[in-house]
Amino acid sequence: MKLLNSLDELFKEIDIHQNKAISFHHHLRNGDLVINQVLEKYHSHHVQEIALFPSAIFPSYQMIKRLLEQDQIAHITTNYISGGVADYLSNQGKENILTMQTHGGRARAIIEGKSKIDIAFIAAPSVNYKGDAIGYKGPSKCGSLGYAIADSEYAKIVVLLTDHLVDEEFDRVEIHGSNVDYVVSLDKIGDPSGIVSGTTNITTNPIGVKIAKQTARFLEDIDVIKDGFSFQSGAGGISLKVTAELENYMKIKQITASFFSGGITGYHVGLLERGLVDKLYDVQCFDLTAIDSLSRNKNHIPISASKYANPADIDQVIKDLDVVILGATEIDLDFNVNVTTDSHGIIMGGSGGHSDTASEAKVSVIVSPLFKGRLPIIKKHVTTITTLGKHIDVLVTERGIAINPLRKDLLEKCKQSLLKIKTIEELYQEAINYTGIPKDVTRSDVQIGVIEDRTYDKIDRLYRK
Amino acid sequence: MIKTGTLESSDCMIELRESNERKIEIESIVFEQFGDQIYDVLKTTLDEYHVKAVFLRCIDKGALDYTIKARLKAALELWGVDHG
Numbered sequence: 001m002k003l004l005n006s007l008d009e010l011f012k013e014i015d016i017h018q019n020k021a022i023s024f025h026h027h028l029r030n031g032d033l034v035i036n037q038v039l040e041k042y043h044s045h046h047v048q049e050i051a052l053f054p055s056a057i058f059p060s061y062q063m064i065k066r067l068l069e070q071d072q073i074a075h076i077t078t079n080y081i082s083g084g085v086a087d088y089l090s091n092q093g094k095e096n097i098l099t100m101q102t103h104g105g106r107a108r109a110i111i112e113g114k115s116k117i118d119i120a121f122i123a124a125p126s127v128n129y130k131g132d133a134i135g136y137k138g139p140s141k142c143g144s145l146g147y148a149i150a151d152s153e154y155a156k157i158v159v160l161l162t163d164h165l166v167d168e169e170f171d172r173v174e175i176h177g178s179n180v181d182y183v184v185s186l187d188k189i190g191d192p193s194g195i196v197s198g199t200t201n202i203t204t205n206p207i208g209v210k211i212a213k214q215t216a217r218f219l220e221d222i223d224v225i226k227d228g229f230s231f232q233s234g235a236g237g238i239s240l241k242v243t244a245e246l247e248n249y250m251k252i253k254q255i256t257a258s259f260f261s262g263g264i265t266g267y268h269v270g271l272l273e274r275g276l277v278d279k280l281y282d283v284q285c286f287d288l289t290a291i292d293s294l295s296r297n298k299n300h301i302p303i304s305a306s307k308y309a310n311p312a313d314i315d316q317v318i319k320d321l322d323v324v325i326l327g328a329t330e331i332d333l334d335f336n337v338n339v340t341t342d343s344h345g346i347i348m349g350g351s352g353g354h355s356d357t358a359s360e361a362k363v364s365v366i367v368s369p370l371f372k373g374r375l376p377i378i379k380k381h382v383t384t385i386t387t388l389g390k391h392i393d394v395l396v397t398e399r400g401i402a403i404n405p406l407r408k409d410l411l412e413k414c415k416q417s418l419l420k421i422k423t424i425e426e427l428y429q430e431a432i433n434y435t436g437i438p439k440d441v442t443r444s445d446v447q448i449g450v451i452e453d454r455t456y457d458k459i460d461r462l463y464r465k
Numbered sequence: 466m467i468k469t470g471t472l473e474s475s476d477c478m479i480e481l482r483e484s485n486e487r488k489i490e491i492e493s494i495v496f497e498q499f500g501d502q503i504y505d506v507l508k509t510t511l512d513e514y515h516v517k518a519v520f521l522r523c524i525d526k527g528a529l530d531y532t533i534k535a536r537l538k539a540a541l542e543l544w545g546v547d548h549g
Contacts, residue, residue, distance in 0.1 A: 373495060
């Protein structure tokens with residue numbers, strides 16, 4: 001391991017033109033100051049045919065757009081894109097430039113050698129003299145470094161970038177110095193205001209509250225909320241409200257959960273500290289409370305993306321997941337879900353762990369208002385398939401619940417339910433009675449990329465607008 | 466000029482101005498999906514009030530038909546048009 005003081009020193013050590021398959025993690029989210037600094041070097045050295053492997057792309061990662069405009073990027077492999085890069089790719093992206101993976105699928109592809117990375121550039125909030133790194137301390141702390149672990153173990157060259165070099169041993173090391181080739185000191189790797197995502201508040205919107213209450217009652221009716229159950233809800237307002245509703249039920253019935261997984265918020269930490277859940281398996285912290293909890297709660301455990309959701313990892317946590325609550329931009333009559341493009345066909349997100357958790361959890365539930373603005377959430381066919389319908393079990397809206405006909409067991413369990421159980425066709429009809437039938441949006445025939453599931457199957461294509 | 470409605474999500478804003486012919490202008494976040502339907506609601510409502518000459522601008526944030534119709538009716542009545 002070699003200590004360097006700038007990126008210029010680094011590129012005297014290694015030939016930038018020979019190392020253009022490069023990866024980044026997105027734990028610093030919109031506050032990341034590393035990716036633009038590194039890509040600026042690739043820009044000024046006029047490196048061509050770059051293969052980019054960021055785990056996600058946020059609006060502030062503007063150098064990616066610059067490199068696209070100069071045609072310096074041959075391919076992008078990522079799990080989520082929002083902001084200017086998404087708009088650019090949807091409107092002007094060249095053919096077959098993009099592969100959209102899942103969090104588990106990305107880790108799998110790196111570990112199995114399908115994604116070959118020359119240099120992993122890893123923003124590291126705290127690094128010690130051995131090159132060990134953690135994410136939950138330092139001026140740019142972000143919590144778990146789960147999405148960077150496979151990169152640190154399998155990239156040809158591993159470079160940590162840090163603004164906090166310390167002379168101490170770490171508890172629960174996330175990135176091991178034995179895998180690290182260079183540590184580069186930078187003035188600043190992150191902007192704290194952009195690192196934590198803005199709002200992870202429980203919804204108070206009456207429609208959201210109604211959906212959450214119906215969801216909690218449904219989960220009680222199908223008898224999955226019992227001692228030792230496991231659960232993932234993410235940080236969406238409705239999902240968090242479902243968790244809050246379940247908390248009441250758990251207290252009344254004296255139930256404790258075995259684990260919660262995925263993205264962790266202060267609300268999940270509260271449940272751990274109140275003794276309602278035994279363990280938090282954390283691949284990504286959403287707020288400061290969650291970040292700081294990693295320093296004090298032994299049972300709040302940072303995990304790698306592979307341990308989280310790689311189907312080939314024998315320790316995969318979500319294999320034991322009972323229930324996952326997920327969102328949707330669109331869902332169709334076959335229960336296929338889109339969270340990748342908006343209803344105009346423009347990229348605005350991606351799977352993240354959507355397809356991973358839906359595939360593994362015993363019950364996967366989509367929570368959504370029946371229409372957003374004037375757009376019905378249910379369509380005959382989704383614009384883009386992010387998660388295959390065979391993995392989606394239930395849709396809960398404010399006007400009723402639809403169960404995937406493939407889940408005869410759940411339909412059977414709900415026979416006596418007082419909830420409004422309908423078919424998805426009935427909910428579709430109800431929605432368009434209010435909104436009218438939306439005209440199909442137009443798109444070109446130029447294919448810019450593919451949706452690659454965690455199985456490596458290509459489950460859909462992305463087109464230029 | 467008469468203005469009704471808001472630019473909140475799921476609402477729309479209607480503006481009426483004097484004109485010697487009927488002119489309808491629509492700006493909508495769901496124009497691609499619902500532009501024709503929004504035009505029909507505006508046109509039908511103007512017909513119901515027998516308004517032949519007006520400049521009508523609708524800035525839509527995803528309102529449902531009955532919201533659009535209510536905002537336009539309110540504007541027409543403030544404009545001083547009697548219900549036909």
